[in-house]
Amino acid sequence: MSGGARHLYVHLPFCAHRCGYCDFVTVVGRGGEHASYVEALLAELELERRALAQLETVFLGGGTPTFTDPAQLEWLLGSLPPAEEVTVEANPETVTPELAYLLRRSGVTRVSLGAQSFQPALLEVLERCAGPDAVRRAFYHLRDAGFDNISLDLLYGIPGQSAPDLDRDLSEALTLGPEHLSCYELEAKRGTRFTHAHGAELSRQAESMETYFERVVETLMDAGYRWYETANFCLARDRAGGRDLRARHNLGYWLGRDYLGIGLGAVSTIDGVRRRNTSRLARYIAALAAGSPPAREVEELDAEVRSRERLMLGLRLDDPLPLDGVRSAVDEEALARLVRLGLVEPDADGGHAGRTLTLTPRGRFLGGGVTAELLA
Numbered sequence: 001m002s003g004g005a006r007h008l009y010v011h012l013p014f015c016a017h018r019c020g021y022c023d024f025v026t027v028v029g030r031g032g033e034h035a036s037y038v039e040a041l042l043a044e045l046e047l048e049r050r051a052l053a054q055l056e057t058v059f060l061g062g063g064t065p066t067f068t069d070p071a072q073l074e075w076l077l078g079s080l081p082p083a084e085e086v087t088v089e090a091n092p093e094t095v096t097p098e099l100a101y102l103l104r105r106s107g108v109t110r111v112s113l114g115a116q117s118f119q120p121a122l123l124e125v126l127e128r129c130a131g132p133d134a135v136r137r138a139f140y141h142l143r144d145a146g147f148d149n150i151s152l153d154l155l156y157g158i159p160g161q162s163a164p165d166l167d168r169d170l171s172e173a174l175t176l177g178p179e180h181l182s183c184y185e186l187e188a189k190r191g192t193r194f195t196h197a198h199g200a201e202l203s204r205q206a207e208s209m210e211t212y213f214e215r216v217v218e219t220l221m222d223a224g225y226r227w228y229e230t231a232n233f234c235l236a237r238d239r240a241g242g243r244d245l246r247a248r249h250n251l252g253y254w255l256g257r258d259y260l261g262i263g264l265g266a267v268s269t270i271d272g273v274r275r276r277n278t279s280r281l282a283r284y285i286a287a288l289a290a291g292s293p294p295a296r297e298v299e300e301l302d303a304e305v306r307s308r309e310r311l312m313l314g315l316r317l318d319d320p321l322p323l324d325g326v327r328s329a330v331d332e333e334a335l336a337r338l339v340r341l342g343l344v345e346p347d348a349d350g351g352h353a354g355r356t357l358t359l360t361p362r363g364r365f366l367g368g369g370v371t372a373e374l375l376a
């Protein structure tokens with residue numbers, strides 16, 4: 001038994017528009033259903049309350065949480081158990097001064113703003129509702145409301161994005177001075193409109209993406225950010241008055257901790273069991289309105305699967321991964337080879353021999369390929 005999950009994820013699926021590249025669980029509009037959805041969320045939380053310990057983090061993700069009817073969003077935030085870190089994902093065009101204050105007075109400590117790019121033409125390719133001015137405005141509204149922990153999401157590898165375009169995006173983002181940045185390579189998700197229109201182009205440009213990734217890392221590290229996870233950067237402690245600005249909620253996932261997810265399509269992993277809620281809005285709301293849990297897929301994770309996941313996720317971090325509990329997932333011959341190639345470093349923390357593994361910077365750029373080879 002884990003003693004209860006300390007991390008709660010809450011899914012708010014509503015969006016003003018469905019961006020062509022997105023395959024998250026979202027529903028467009030449905031203003032009339034926001035109240036019954038939030039009611040269902042709170043009913044699910046009540047049913048699952050026993051699975052929770054005192055919370056460290058809450059994360060409201062989407063969808064576009066800040067597109068949810070403001071009165072419903074405020075009610076939801078006021079009804080959730082308290083936590084040290086409360087993050088809300090926000091789309092720039094939804095962040096008015098009123099919304100920023102609503103989040104602040106409702107106990108939100110951190111906002112993750114989906115900027116994606118600062119180039120109007122690239123934002124258009126992505127079918128984003130917000131232009132660069134809206135991104136900047138949203139950022140300042142959040143600062144004015146008192147937020148001292150703001151993260152920006154950026155995408156690279158957008159069709160038509162040149163290397164100087166990427167440099168401009170990074171420079172625009174840095175000008176705002178966010179505490180945290182997530183920089184993702186744009187993925188062609190199966191079945192999306194975007195993949196249909198641009199999939200071939202994304203495959204053609206795949207080789208140049210390593211250079212783009214290196215550019216992102218180099219620029220952000222030069223600007224004083226810590227590359228603490230493959231795609232995530234936070235202002236280094238000495239630039240942040242000693243604060244550790246890593247995203248604590250996501251750190252929970254990468255460290256293999258238990259978490260409860262509530263809402264449409266939400267995933268939970270507790271005591272070696274993974275559950276995924278139905279992605280059908282009407283079924284989700286109806287089940288909870290009748291006092292029952294929503295339909296779910298359930299998967300038992302055996303020890304082997306858990307070690308493999310722990311290895312794959314743990315090696316995304318810059319902190320050394322303790323080998324205790326994951327040793328059986330490591331192919332020792334592959335490990336020796338990867339160490340010789342300078343891609344993996346054993347005991348980078350200077351501790352006892354054979355206790356931890358870390359990917360070297362070169363290994364981190366190759367990322368998933370190195371981890372896949374390491375797996376027994």
Ligand SMILES: C[S@@+](CC[C@H](N)C(=O)[O-])C[C@H]1O[C@@H](n2cnc3c(N)ncnc32)[C@H](O)[C@@H]1O
Pocket residue numbers: 021022023024061062063064065089090091113114115116153154155184185186187188189
């Ligand atoms: C689920 S979205 C929710 C945030 C918010 N609705 C938005 O659009 O900014 C979270 C993040 O996932 C990333 N994302 C979404 N689709 C992606 C894709 N196809 N490839 C890479 N990253 C993606 C984007 O950077 C986005 O900010």
Ligand code: SF4
Pocket residue numbers: 014015016017018019022023024026062063064091114
């Ligand atoms: S990218 Fe964000 S705004 Fe666009 S459809 Fe996905 S969740 Fe909604």
